[in-house]
Amino acid sequence: MLENFSEINVETPVDKIIRQIKGLITSGQLEPGDKLPSERQLAERLGIGRSYVRDAIRKLEFYGILKTMPQSGTIISGLGITALEGLISDVLAIEETDFASLVETRVFLEIHSASLAAQRRTADDLVALKKALLSYEEKLTKENFAVEEDLLFHLKIAEASKNKVLKSLMLIITPDILNSYSNLKVCNTDTVKKTIDEHRNILDFITSQDPIGVERAMKSHLNDVLNYSRNRGLKNSTEK
Amino acid sequence: MLENFSEINVETPVDKIIRQIKGLITSGQLEPGDKLPSERQLAERLGIGRSYVRDAIRKLEFYGILKTMPQSGTIISGLGITALEGLISDVLAIEETDFASLVETRVFLEIHSASLAAQRRTADDLVALKKALLSYEEKLTKENFAVEEDLLFHLKIAEASKNKVLKSLMLIITPDILNSYSNLKVCNTDTVKKTIDEHRNILDFITSQDPIGVERAMKSHLNDVLNYSRNRGLKNSTEK
DNA sequence: AACCAATAATTGGTTAACCAAAAATATAAA
């Protein structure tokens, strides 16, 4: 019975098109700098709606592989064929993020971000940080959980780092973090007090412009959060 | 004469819709967990095509603010109003990346990535790295420039780090890096030899699983690249 | 009153059609 099931095709239409485009480049029918066939032609040739073609082109554009000019056409980036093939393969191979990678990267970004914030924060940044910290504290003491306010505080730190790319990257991984932590919202009173202290500590170091200190503080803070989440995770799984 | 020109509206239709959605949340007409009006209704209400609405929804979905279920509807994430407003504002405020931020972030990502790669690389990773390094060397000795092959080597390092998020982030900033460095492709023979040595050095440290060593090597390598690009940039600007 | 099945309305997914701008081509004048 089971063998009657056929493997489900997880490849989205968009990925199919991207794969085809890669094939065209590999086979030499398309070379760097060339103009891509029109969206209509591609759609018809691949027997698929133009929306999908447009989505695929937009995705490749996001990764710098294509460049589309309104009312004119879409051209292939002037990179070498090797690079193009490698990049497209990577784009196709983008995998679902796992929790471990996520946390690991977050810790790294946060520490870096905090260090830069300590060096570059302006007076305005301090005001914003204080405000974020305050709403975090209020929410936490009132409802014993405040994951969102927590992350907003951290985003403000990234903003104070004056590094736009860093902030964007933080923003990109934020939703994944929220999803991952969504199952451990409630803290007991001890934990509440501790995390508030840690946040205040971080803000103090940023205020006094002490990069080394804030790095250490952020490191230990995230470590605590991580340990706590591990315990909660265990507890939850046994409860269930 | 000049005053007859009116300011060009740089706000894309998608951003307009996002702003409206934010307004609905702020005014309390939409609350976390609610179901968003249907795409059709939103499109008609805003007097705009449904494609734009879909694009906006997809963007907000990418940042974890909305969640859309096929044939069922789109719901607002269960976050607090404060978090939602903050996140949406951040999404709207995403700025163009500047060169300084880009390089700064790249350096940190690369160093971290190399360190992890040294700790976790498998035999297969080494094979892939050697292959990438080889094609880099071939291209460089032949044509005196190989920005693309260079980046592919670095991407392989990220892959060896076994951190999917890290690799994705590298992939995201890669196109920007390519654009930034596109004007300094040609190296003289001395530089060629030096960068090849540096790459080999990095690979050696990864092979011998020496995280500290590879961090130092990568740091100095990127530093060289950066200094060189600065000089070239100066030279180019004077030429022009 | 509660439950269930059939049907109608609504949803996001997908495709096709329309639009204005740009490019290519043909045509006419020099």
Add this chain to the structure above:
DNA sequence: TTTATATTTTTGGTTAACCAATTATTGGTT
């Protein structure tokens, strides 16, 4: 023959229409 201009074609941008799956509603049965 060359150049300038008018016209047709092609382009991506945008909107409307269609589809299958889902949900809500309704009517009847227990």
